[in-house]
Amino acid sequence: MKLRQLTAFLFLFGCAPCDSTGEVEPVEPSSAGAVLSLLPAENAPAASEVERGRALITRYECNRCHQIANVEPPPLERNCMGCHRAAIDGEPIEFAEFGIEIENASEAGARIDHLLATPNLVQMAPRFRFEWLRDFLAEPADLRPHLSASMPRLGLTESDAAAIASALLFDSVQGDRGDRFELRRDAAGIASGEALFEQYRCGRCHAFAEPASEPENRLARLAPDLRWTRERYRHGTLIRWIQRPESIVPNTQMPNHGLTEEQSRQLAQYILFAELSPPVAAEPPPLLELLERPVSYSEVSEAVFSDTCRHCHSDPAFAFGEGGPGNTGGFGFEPRRLDLSSYEGVQSGLLIDGRRASAFRDVDGMPLLIRALRARQLEEAGQFDPNVRGMPLGHPAVNAERLQLVRTWVAQGRPRE
């Protein structure tokens, strides 16, 4: 059967460039009209909305972690992903220049596990739906079970998220009329797709009906859980993606499996329409009893503050004055002046509404810093606290034992020795 016969040609998109018969006119990838026809009518953005989105991408510094169409990478001292990749590739970086003390660069490279790989934000328009993109930016969820970092909860309003989504789609347009249709459920296709999914062992990189298993290689890191694909992806692009992913994102880590179009269509049927049981909600780790033994600052620093926090809450003089987004500001956040790189820094607190305050001030019965750590544990279990942003921002939560260590230290009066 031909693809055309199986697809309902529901045109989802705005009619800005439509003629009177409702057909969408062929479009040139680079023309502005092309973009409007790729976005839903009610959201067809004005040029000013796209401009606003671009300015917000600059303001929120999305390029510190992502490759983005038409956006230059930041200088190395602000380039979280670029510097980590350079370090792990063994590029000769003078880390001392940035205030980073490293004895052996390749060993340090081997220690880095975060922001080495992040999804590439090029070629968004053919792949992603506007609504999904907007909602994800406003409230990010974990998409990739094998990736330790996640998209941070930034301070975006819904209107900012919509403008950014418009700009991301607008600036990465690929005019392709074949992408603008919806597939219809087809039971035989789903069954064949399931068999192909087994045969080609797609599950060795992707979680889907089965939760993520141990990945066989690092290529799996960027592989999304395919249960979200039905909300994210355009149907036509999905078929093309499964067959020839490199024709959409040239440097993608998704392999070409040499599938026929028919097989790709069947796999798309399976991914879009297979019945899935709801995702299993993770349990947040327990709050352990406080330790009986004394806990010193150096122990807490080694396990928590220097291990992760310091990378965003550095000394203000670090890296040409780049004290990290949690200290000198960044990712759209105002400077909060929280320095977690030294005892004095930790003790001197942070700015709250422009005033110095203790990082251990009580917030609903819990010291602020502890509450932020707990909030991240809860975020990983899918529970969001609207009042406190989980820390470490966008990075794996500290485990139950480490939180117990910090809580004990705070309860003991935060001793230095």
Ligand code: HEC
């Ligand atoms: C601190 C690093 C960081 C910053 C800053 C950041 N992101 Fe992300 N982003 C990530 C990571 C890590 C993921 C992967 C999350 C996952 O798959 O669970 C991600 C995922 C995404 C995705 C999903 C793409 C896909 O293929 O699944 C989009 C879209 C995105 N980010 C857009 C943005 C935008 C827009 C901004 C700026 C407003 C931004 N990000 C800022 C780290 C970052």
Ligand code: HEC
């Ligand atoms: C100038 C280079 C450079 C920049 C810029 C940089 N890092 Fe790093 N980062 C490193 C190096 C080198 C290490 C490993 C050595 C260490 O642990 O100190 C590291 C380690 C880390 C770690 C702890 C190691 C781990 O995998 O748990 C985190 C978290 C981290 N960086 C986050 C960030 C974030 C977030 C940004 C952007 C705000 C950033 N880094 C910017 C060089 C950099």
Ligand code: HEC
């Ligand atoms: C070696 C690991 C690997 C294997 C095997 C693999 N994939 Fe992927 N897949 C990836 C990666 C990595 C991405 C993300 C690519 C990107 O964003 O550039 C991806 C992306 C996808 C996407 C887009 C999903 C989304 O929501 O963004 C689909 C659909 C997909 N793969 C289907 C399949 C199917 C079907 C198979 C089996 C025929 C398969 N993959 C096998 C690594 C793999």
Ligand code: HEC
């Ligand atoms: C990826 C960067 C990043 C990492 C890693 C990180 N932070 Fe933050 N942190 C920030 C940013 C940005 C802010 C400011 C957020 C805001 O103003 O809403 C912040 C704010 C805070 C606040 C104030 C929260 C509030 O609601 O007022 C606390 C407390 C905090 N961080 C603690 C920590 C601790 C403890 C760690 C390590 C476990 C950590 N952070 C790791 C980026 C980071």
